[in-house]
Amino acid sequence: MITLYDIPSRLAQKAWSPNVWKTRYCLNFKQLPYRTEWVEYPDIELKSKELGVRRPSLRRPNGAQAYTLPVIRDSNTGTSVADSFKIAEYLDRTYPNPRKMIFPHNTAGIQAPFARSFAANMRPIMNLIIPPECDMLNPRSAEWFSRTRVEIFGLAKLEDMLPKSAADYKREWAKVQDGLSKSAKWFAKNERGGPFIMGPEPCWADFVVGGYLMWMRCVWGEESEHWRDVLSWDDGRWAKFVVGLKKYENVV
Ligand SMILES: N[C@@H](CCC(=O)N[C@@H](CS)C(=O)NCC(=O)O)C(=O)O
Structure with a gap:
């Protein structure tokens, strides 16, 4: 059995983290039996060490190293793996x-x-999504x-990441x-019609995109103007993409 370690949110489905979603999509796609164990942010390092993860998987913008999920x-096999990309490689190697x-095709x-x-391409989303992401988490x-974000980005408070005026916000959202x-232009090059980058079957690239889209959907909510915008962009490409990924969205 595989255990997937994930950070819980207060949402009904709990799972929201873009990086962990990449892995959940992989596990569901490969139809591997697994269950999720929830770990709050301050416990990630200790849990990782307990599981035998040897080194931190992230270097922060301020140079500090951090243990991360997934x-x-x-x-x-008695193996623990950190980092969504390494996990994906491990899963293909172990369950080919x-x-x-x-x-x-070795891609x-x-x-x-x-x-x-x-x-x-998605870098501009960070200042918009990180402050509201915080509201979705459990208190600890x-x-x-x-x-930690205030420290990493050298801010007085988290909200200082947000654009200062409505006009600035609009400009950042346009970015x-x-x-x-x-990214839609890359997808449009596939003449088999999608909804995924290589056609009807998803691969790693799709799970990366799917992780970001899931993150946006969780933080802003399905009913939000932001999410409605996303579904309308690029002639509805992302709306079709999201429908295609739906069958890999089980949280177990
Ligand atoms: N490159 C890593 C990044 C993972 C990552 O940044 N995970 C976030 C959750 S989305 C995390 O655990 N952050 C812990 C922290 O910032 O302290 C991967 O793809 O797995």
Whole structure:
């Protein structure tokens, strides 16, 4: 059995974290049995060490190192793996179902830079999404998240990340749209019609995009203007994409 370690939110489905969603999509796609164990932010380092994760998986913008989720523990092999990309590689290597490869045709080498370029396109979302993300967490995680972000970004308070005026906010939101549109052009090159980057079956690149979209949907809510915007952008490409990913959204 595989255990997936994830950070809980106060939402009904609990799962919200973009990086952990990448892994959950992988597990659901490969139809591997697993269960989720919830870990609050301040407990991630201790839990990781307990599981035998040897080193931190993140270097922060201020240079500090941090342990992160997702982590998986696979009791079938006695292995713990941190970092969503490394977990995806581990899952393909350990459970190589030829019809369910996260990196079909050995594409890890080209999907890794895809994910980095996508994240770069989406960089403008950070200042908009991090402050409200905090409201979705349980109190211990919220306190810890807010305090560490204030430190990392050298702020007086978390809300200082937000644009100062409505006009500034609009400009920043337009940059998020622009970032997704750049990525939409990559998807449009697939002549098999999608909804995914390689056609009807998803792969790592799709789970990366899906993780971001899930994050936005969780933080702002399905009824929000933000989410309605996203679904309308790029001629409804993301609306179709989200429908396509739905069957991999089980939280167990
Ligand atoms: N490169 C890592 C990044 C993981 C990551 O940043 N996870 C966040 C949750 S979305 C985390 O655990 N952050 C802990 C922290 O910031 O202290 C991956 O893809 O797994």
